[in-house]
Amino acid sequence: MAIKPNINTTPVELRPEFQFAVSVDCVIFGYDEDALKVLLIECDLPAFRGQWSLLGDLLRPDEDLDAASYRVLRERTGLENVFLEQVHTFGRVGRHPAGRVVTTAYYSLVNVRDHQLRQMDNELHWHPVQEVSQMAFDHLEILGTCHQSLRKKVQEEPVIFNLMEDKFSLRELQAVYEAILDVKLDRRNFRKKLFSTGLLTDLGELEQNVPHRPGRLYSFHREEYARMRKKAFGGIDF
Amino acid sequence: MAIKPNINTTPVELRPEFQFAVSVDCVIFGYDEDALKVLLIECDLPAFRGQWSLLGDLLRPDEDLDAASYRVLRERTGLENVFLEQVHTFGRVGRHPAGRVVTTAYYSLVNVRDHQLRQMDNELHWHPVQEVSQMAFDHLEILGTCHQSLRKKVQEEPVIFNLMEDKFSLRELQAVYEAILDVKLDRRNFRKKLFSTGLLTDLGELEQNVPHRPGRLYSFHREEYARMRKKAFGGIDF
DNA sequence: GCAAAAGTGTTCACATTACACCCATGG
DNA sequence: CCATGGGTGTAATGTGAACACTTTTGC
Numbered sequence: 397m398a399i400k401p402n403i404n405t406t407p408v409e410l411r412p413e414f415q416f417a418v419s420v421d422c423v424i425f426g427y428d429e430d431a432l433k434v435l436l437i438e439c440d441l442p443a444f445r446g447q448w449s450l451l452g453d454l455l456r457p458d459e460d461l462d463a464a465s466y467r468v469l470r471e472r473t474g475l476e477n478v479f480l481e482q483v484h485t486f487g488r489v490g491r492h493p494a495g496r497v498v499t500t501a502y503y504s505l506v507n508v509r510d511h512q513l514r515q516m517d518n519e520l521h522w523h524p525v526q527e528v529s530q531m532a533f534d535h536l537e538i539l540g541t542c543h544q545s546l547r548k549k550v551q552e553e554p555v556i557f558n559l560m561e562d563k564f565s566l567r568e569l570q571a572v573y574e575a576i577l578d579v580k581l582d583r584r585n586f587r588k589k590l591f592s593t594g595l596l597t598d599l600g601e602l603e604q605n606v607p608h609r610p611g612r613l614y615s616f617h618r619e620e621y622a623r624m625r626k627k628a629f630g631g632i633d634f
Numbered sequence: 635m636a637i638k639p640n641i642n643t644t645p646v647e648l649r650p651e652f653q654f655a656v657s658v659d660c661v662i663f664g665y666d667e668d669a670l671k672v673l674l675i676e677c678d679l680p681a682f683r684g685q686w687s688l689l690g691d692l693l694r695p696d697e698d699l700d701a702a703s704y705r706v707l708r709e710r711t712g713l714e715n716v717f718l719e720q721v722h723t724f725g726r727v728g729r730h731p732a733g734r735v736v737t738t739a740y741y742s743l744v745n746v747r748d749h750q751l752r753q754m755d756n757e758l759h760w761h762p763v764q765e766v767s768q769m770a771f772d773h774l775e776i777l778g779t780c781h782q783s784l785r786k787k788v789q790e791e792p793v794i795f796n797l798m799e800d801k802f803s804l805r806e807l808q809a810v811y812e813a814i815l816d817v818k819l820d821r822r823n824f825r826k827k828l829f830s831t832g833l834l835t836d837l838g839e840l841e842q843n844v845p846h847r848p849g850r851l852y853s854f855h856r857e858e859y860a861r862m863r864k865k866a867f868g869g870i871d872f
Numbered sequence: 873g874c875a876a877a878a879g880t881g882t883t884c885a886c887a888t889t890a891c892a893c894c895c896a897t898g899g
Numbered sequence: 900c901c902a903t904g905g906g907t908g909t910a911a912t913g914t915g916a917a918c919a920c921t922t923t924t925g926c
Contacts, residue, residue: 803905804905804906805904805905821904821905821906822906822907822908825906825907826908844903844904845902845903845904846902846903846904846905847903847904847905847906848904848905849904849905849906850905850906
């Protein structure tokens with residue numbers, strides 16, 4: 397959409413002084429080595445030289461906002477069809493040194509061991525979320541907001557399986573919950589609760605190469621979850 | 635920030651083709667006449683003539699995003715210091731007929747009987763949320779998203795008191811919960827639960843001019859809520 | 873045989889639900 | 900005196916938390 401020359405006939409939406417850069421920033425969470433991690437890139441702006449930054453990009457003229465976040469994820473990690481959720485939009489005047497940029501934050505949950513991630517750009521690094529204490533821009537605030545949002549979400553919906561491999565033991569699953577929520581959970585109660593959801597398929601297989609008694613392997617029962625959601629939404633409210 | 639003439643030296647953030655209009659839209663909820671209502675304005679765009687629209691405005695060059703939503707609220711309703719929460723950002727390419735506009739939706743909870751609201755602009759009207767079936771732009775989707783967000787929120791935090799007058803009876807409070815959640819609640823259990831929160835101050839007064847036995851009046855115990863939050867946040871997690 | 877984690881039930885406290893009668897007021 | 904909602908308690912059920920011992924495997 398071209399900007400018309402005569403400002404008096406230009407809709408206010410299109411006047412240059414009411415135009416802003418819009419970006420998306422992706423907080424890509426993964427779980428590895430007993431910790432919740434986030435995928436970061438070294439910032440190339442002089443103002444933040446040497447600091448870490450979230451993966452983001454400017455919204456393009458003919459691109460839906462959600463599409464931009466999927467694009468960032470695809471371009472930077474090679475992943476498609478990953479869990480991605482919009483969290484919050486940050487629009488403080490001074491948040492970007494190069495000018496006014498309004499950014500919408502998304503978080504994504506990926507399996508760190510995924511094939512495509514392993515061959516990724518080596519400017520990217522996984523950082524333990526707990527140890528990130530400084531970032532470029534307002535990205536530390538964005539990371540904090542997304543981490544809080546994730547903590548709430550995992551207690552409401554089974555999004556955690558997006559962080560797991562296809563087959564996992566209950567110990568691994570519990571460890572991921574514990575890393576995200578930063579709490580210790582009771583093993584027996586955890587097992588009881590997870591089984592009671594009906595969302596675990598017992599694969600009848602055992603862990604391999606563990607230095608202790610191997611646990612059973614499970615997978616996430618997606619079809620059952622789809623049925624549950626359908627039933628819940630078919631009710632009177634919600 | 636001026637746009638530099640030479641496009642090759644202009645940071646990509648500042649190039650015109652990467653600039654968008656950004657707006658805020660406020661879903662202003664109120665409770666009146668046994669229904670949850672939303673404050674709407676008649677749309678003045680030809681494309682949506684006669685349809686209703688949320689209260690919104692374009693973000694200004696030197697204005698924080700949150701400040702823009704407070705400004706819309708102040709300018710349109712005269713209210714200050716109201717409850718306002720960001721919910722979601724909508725950025726589909728074709729969502730605005732005049733051009734590309736990315737909008738961030740907020741919802742607000744106000745007391746419909748507030749003095750300043752009564753003398754407001756008569757282009758504004760309160761509509762029962764349940765009866766709104768068509769709106770300009772994608773505002774019906776935005777309203778739906780905010781309504782869902784409110785339903786969730788009232789079950790987690792005592793934001794509902796923003797919709798009430800300073801003094802209210804338990805019947806009134808229950809009716810507001812029922813209107814928002816679209817459920818019937820048991821009166822005895824409701825009373826028990828609300829009292830157990832410790833957030834109600836018994837004013838020792840009775841309702842006036844009700845055609846039945848008057849109920850006691852209560853107010854929201856803000857200080858106690860502040861203490862509760864402080865205590866909860868001082869713990870190990872959150 | 874030792875270390876490490878798997879697997880398994882019961883008890884208790886607490887929260888949620890369901891449910892019915894008499895009372896105070898206005899009309 | 901009638902209609903309307905105010906005010907009250909208890910029993911049943913469900914949910915979450917605490918807690919210990921035996922088993923299986925790798926080393």
